[in-house]
Amino acid sequence: MTVRDLADYPWDSVAAYRERAAQHPQGIVDLSIGSPVDPTPEIIRLALAEATDAHAYPQTVGTPALREAIVDWYARRRGVPDLTVANVLPTIGSKELVALLPTLLGLGEGDIVVHPRVAYPTYEVGARVAGAKPLAADDPAEWPEGAKLIWINTPGNPDGRTWSIDELTVAVNRARELGAVLASDECYAELGWDGPWATESVPSVLDPRVTGGSRANLLSVYSLSKQSNLAGYRAAFLAGCARIVGELLTARKHLGLMPPAPVQHAMTVALQDDDHVAVQKELYRVRRDLLRPAVEAAGFRIDGSEAGLYLWVTEGRSAWESMQRLAELGILAGPGPFYGAVSGEYVRLSLTAPTERVSDAARRLLGRDL
Numbered sequence: 001m002t003v004r005d006l007a008d009y010p011w012d013s014v015a016a017y018r019e020r021a022a023q024h025p026q027g028i029v030d031l032s033i034g035s036p037v038d039p040t041p042e043i044i045r046l047a048l049a050e051a052t053d054a055h056a057y058p059q060t061v062g063t064p065a066l067r068e069a070i071v072d073w074y075a076r077r078r079g080v081p082d083l084t085v086a087n088v089l090p091t092i093g094s095k096e097l098v099a100l101l102p103t104l105l106g107l108g109e110g111d112i113v114v115h116p117r118v119a120y121p122t123y124e125v126g127a128r129v130a131g132a133k134p135l136a137a138d139d140p141a142e143w144p145e146g147a148k149l150i151w152i153n154t155p156g157n158p159d160g161r162t163w164s165i166d167e168l169t170v171a172v173n174r175a176r177e178l179g180a181v182l183a184s185d186e187c188y189a190e191l192g193w194d195g196p197w198a199t200e201s202v203p204s205v206l207d208p209r210v211t212g213g214s215r216a217n218l219l220s221v222y223s224l225s226k227q228s229n230l231a232g233y234r235a236a237f238l239a240g241c242a243r244i245v246g247e248l249l250t251a252r253k254h255l256g257l258m259p260p261a262p263v264q265h266a267m268t269v270a271l272q273d274d275d276h277v278a279v280q281k282e283l284y285r286v287r288r289d290l291l292r293p294a295v296e297a298a299g300f301r302i303d304g305s306e307a308g309l310y311l312w313v314t315e316g317r318s319a320w321e322s323m324q325r326l327a328e329l330g331i332l333a334g335p336g337p338f339y340g341a342v343s344g345e346y347v348r349l350s351l352t353a354p355t356e357r358v359s360d361a362a363r364r365l366l367g368r369d370l
Helices: 010-022 042-050 064-077 095-104 122-130 165-178 242-255 261-272 275-297 319-328 355-366
Strands: 088-092 112-115 133-136 147-153 181-185 218-223 235-240 301-303 310-314 346-350
Touching (some): 064 088, 088 095, 147 165, 275 301
Parallel strands (some): 112 133, 112 147
């Protein structure tokens, strides 16, 4: 398979529901795509501005300050105290890394790339572009011989599934049995809501309680798009096995995959400041607290969603029927079928609309003013 063989971008098929929702007298409430709407924090915008004299090529490996900031951030926020700069690498957003990792690892025909059953579609796309075989499987016991790359997503997009320390340990041990690379997409880790994640930090696959002292063949992927509103900056990074990081660095040098120098400086500042992250999380909490009871009162069941940026909901019928029902209320959702064959009765509701629009969606779902 090549890039030319990819199907049309799936969001194009949502156009009819968007058009119907836009006909609502009070306008559309777009809860379909998790694109941040809140301002990029001023401290980060100023950092970007002060670094715009970027006349030289940026460093693919990242500036020393950025690499140290990533190391410090993992120690401070993720409970991973033993990384060095040899274990980290900035990327141009996380989507390009997800899509390119099978190719950069040299995978191809006959290799298996495992991904979650309910999953962001780019895991599968990346496998197919490399010529590898994608396989949807959540249970480590079902991960087969021949698996070369295993993706987990914690907290998950769209379902908010979050792996505990014990579950991560089982996953790591199984990947080691198979000799596979285990890559954990952890981009929503700052957004824990329910259960243990209301008071505990979401664990990383690089947590020493998981790794047993060895990071071999383990990768953690992270993005600043959600916690810092940097989606437009394309600011992300990976951490983990120094051997793999080194191999990826070499490949990325050849391909010219280097984050712009001003973005690297802005990332450094963003990673050093926890206050803006807490402020943004509180905004999402307010929106979630508005939307969740209204969704349930309207007859939807919320599954998972204990962490992350979405509510994963069903009313026990086709997702497209639910999409139409919501569109009649002027609400645009994300259709579950985009996220896997097992998701045909689900829709995804994002928390990234402005608070007043989320409040309006809740009012419409309840059929009354708030």
